[in-house]
Amino acid sequence: MDLDTVADELYALTPGEFTAARNARAAEAVRAGDRPLGERIRALPKPTLAAWASNLLVRTRPDETGPLLELGEALRNAYLNVDAAQLRTLSARQRQVTAALAREARQLAASAGQPLGNQALQEVQDTLHAALADPDAAREWASGRLSRPLGAAGFPAVSPSAVTRPHATAGHAPEAAPAPVAEPGRKRATNTTTSTTKAASAPTDLDRARARRERRARADRVGKALREAEEAHEAAEESRSGQQERLDRTTAHQERAARRAADLATRLAAAQDELRDAETAVREARTDLKAADRAVHEAETRLRRARREAEAEEDPDGGDA
Known part of the structure; x- marks a missing residue:
């Protein structure tokens, strides 16, 4: 495994596939004993x-x-x-x-x-x-x-005078401007001025190098920001995954508790029905008991009366000798 091969593989993937594949390849390099390579792979920024x-x-x-x-x-x-x-x-x-x-x-x-x-x-x-x-x-x-x-x-705009000439007609190439007639002794000065003008209009190597350095500096800043954003995103994803697992656990616990509560509510309703039935039976038994008490009292009264009548029949004289 080498960095170029892995980079070619990763940058062929879609942005959505990149991070997981990059982290897997980095971990693979570390397991193979090449931690520096793993760190370089992990530092590869996700493409926009x-x-x-x-x-x-x-x-x-x-x-x-x-x-x-x-x-x-x-x-x-x-x-x-x-x-x-x-x-x-x-x-x-x-x-x-x-x-x-x-x-x-x-x-x-x-x-x-x-x-x-x-x-x-x-x-x-x-x-x-x-x-x-x-x-x-x-x-x-x-x-x-x-x-x-x-x-x-892009390229700087070309001077309008270089692109077209006044009085050019459609379909005809513009006529070249007549070359000025140089005076003897001024030829070298004219050539020098032309060369200087061309040199001034073209970017120097120093300008191009400075522009490249600025682009690289901007690229480094953007790359660093992208890596930090990716790391923050990955941390947020891990945190979200943990919170999702916690939510799943608590949701399952809530569902179990709700089922137990529903079962208890059903049992409570049945017990309340039984209690009401028992209370009704108790009231009816008490009513029956009172009726039985009255019946006993009446029976005792009749028994005492019957005994007195029986005693009177046995002693018609009222007890005289």
Whole structure:
């Protein structure tokens, strides 16, 4: 396992698949005993949707990468040489090619289930313009491992006087301006002035190096911010997963308690019915007891009366000798 192979594998995945696959490959490297490689893999930033679509275009349409890089080199040479005619031709081709490739990237992304919105599509087109304008950006784009879209870049506008001449008619090439007749002794000064003007109009190596450093610094800041955001997102996902497990446990406990409560409520209702029946039976028994008491009292009264009558029958004289 090496970093280039893993990076090629990861940046071919959709943004939604990237993080889990990256972490798995990093863990695999650590288990294999190569912790530094695991840390470098884990530091790979997740691609934005536009960066992934740009990578998809490079990987799916490799035959279109070379022509775009050649067009960028031709445009840069035409600009440095102040070749207005060549710039006009190549600029028109630039607009056509970048628009066509951006549309193709959008179609590829949609086919992969990752549709691009207008903002992402614009970022893809900005990336193509940056690849045309800057050789470092072109190499980065052609690697198919972008984690973020390249910043919009382009060529400075060509002077209107270089593009067209007054009084040019439709369908006819503009006439070249007559060359000024140089006085003897001023030829070298004129040539020097022209060279100085060309040099002033073209970006110096120092300007290009400074621009590259600024782009790299911005890229580092953005990359750091992306990594921090990804780490925060992963931590939030882990926390959410833990809270979800806790919610599942408490929900299951609540459901069990609710079932027990329902069972107890059913049993309580049955017990209350039994209690009411028992209370009714007690009242009826008490009523029956009172009736029995009255019957006993009446029976005792009749018994005493019968005894007195019997005694009177046995002693008709009332007890005289």
